Amino acid sequence: MKTNHSTPLTAAAHMRKGGVLISLVAVTLVIGVLGVSVIAFTRSSEHSHLSANAGSRAYYLADSGLRYAQHIHCRDNDWLHGRQRTLTLQGGEQVDIIRLGDTFWATATVDVGTAKEARARVPMPLSLCGEDPDNDPIDEFAVFGDVAISLGNNTVIEGDVAITGDNVALKGIVDGNIYAADVTTTSSSATVTGSIFSSGFVDIRTGDVTGDIHSADGILLRSAQSTVFGGWLFSHGSIEVGGGSEVRGHIHSCAGDVFLSGSAIIGTPAEPVEVRAHGDVTLSGSATVYGNVYAGGIITVGGSIVGNAFAGGVILNPGAVTGSAIELSPTYVKQPICPDLDDLDLISLPDATEFTAGGDDIDVPEIDEDSPGPFIVAPGSYGAVSSSNNSSNTALLLSAGAADHANYYFNTISLGNDLTLYLDLSGSYDIRVFVVGDIAIGKDLNVLVSTDGTNYVSMDDDSVDPEIAARVYWESQSDFVLGATSNWLGSVYTPDGNLSVGNGSYLIGSYYSGGGHDITASAVVHVPPNYFAEE
Structure with missing residues (x-):
């Protein structure tokens, strides 16, 4: 009988067999981890x-x-x-x-x-309501026209300014909003307490804007001094913030880039903001963003981002980002938000009134012993109104209607300095003055108002309610010229002419012009006119 004996494994064979087992275990672990x-x-x-x-x-x-x-x-x-x-x-x-x-x-x-x-x-x-320009709220503006306007130093507009299709150059103060094509400020005293809505470009060289800035073409803030902008920046173009400008609101560029330079500061540590751009975001100098930055393209950090940065492209100098710096990841990029500015195209001047005048001329006498009181003119149609030899120290009285509006029609009005205009508003209706030619009044005009037909008070007296200016309306088919240091009560519209006011004047009402405005170092207090509200 034969007995079979297997050949013993050598040490090398044992090692090979153990190595295979270890490899299988290792592969299994790797597959598990990957899974x-x-x-x-x-x-x-x-x-x-x-x-x-x-x-x-x-x-x-x-x-x-x-x-x-x-x-x-x-x-x-x-x-x-x-x-x-x-x-x-x-x-x-x-x-x-x-x-x-x-x-x-x-x-x-x-x-x-x-x-x-x-x-x-x-x-x-808030959008301007209505698709028909004739139904737009044209009575909501203090100064309104379609020709470029320059509001100089010491000019104060207490209300909104709308210049349709043209530009606003601001050195003074607009205590309200501005609606225009291009908006430019060139003085450190330039101030907008509301927002700017521009169908063109906004260039704030110096000055303050408290509200938001909306622009179709681009925004440039480049104040050399420390200027704080309190609102958001929205633009369909690029946005550039430089110099010592500080922006407290978010920045959104829908179709352009964002450039932050100089010592610009965006947001604060206590109130961080977001910077969003469809294109690139570039920080240079010591520009600082407190908050997150989102760019569809490249983010270049020459300053610092105290927050996170998310780019659809690359991030240059990511070490200057205190938080996460995620590039090539459009999933994380928040899209900019830009309001629609199309409604600006709907703002238009109201239609001019069709009227004629004619009749006796009126010669307003100088105040003296023979004519101590104002010269009274009843509602009706007349020729030219003037003062003898353009004399000073004259007085004219107009009255509101008791049963209907008191309508006055004149060919021209030309009165000299130191005129006193008496407005009797004791009637239930309004005073409406229509002039074919110019309205020209010299300097130092004073307006006295009465609501009882007996007692007259200067319109700038605290006892006079400014809202009564809605009851007085003046329309000239040519120019309106008011001399310096004058008072004026009531709204003025020159659909085909210029509207100019001399230095140091005080106006209550609304002021519309198709030919342009020249309001110099004067104050305008907005009161909407009844006349336009009725149409």
């Missing part, structure tokens, strides 16, 4: 995708809420400053909308209480 990583990455990607979708939903819900707010505002005209409303949609989502000044803010939150919860807060300036 876990893929699962985690997939879940992370899914979570990021869902979060992005939730953010987009929140933004579009807020945007829809803003359009609703504009519709309700134009329909009812009762959405006042500070008023908030909440919209609840069929899916349970809520949109909170509040009006703050001339801006609607909508806040939408989706997927509340879940890991996908997202919120968006979106602004939109």
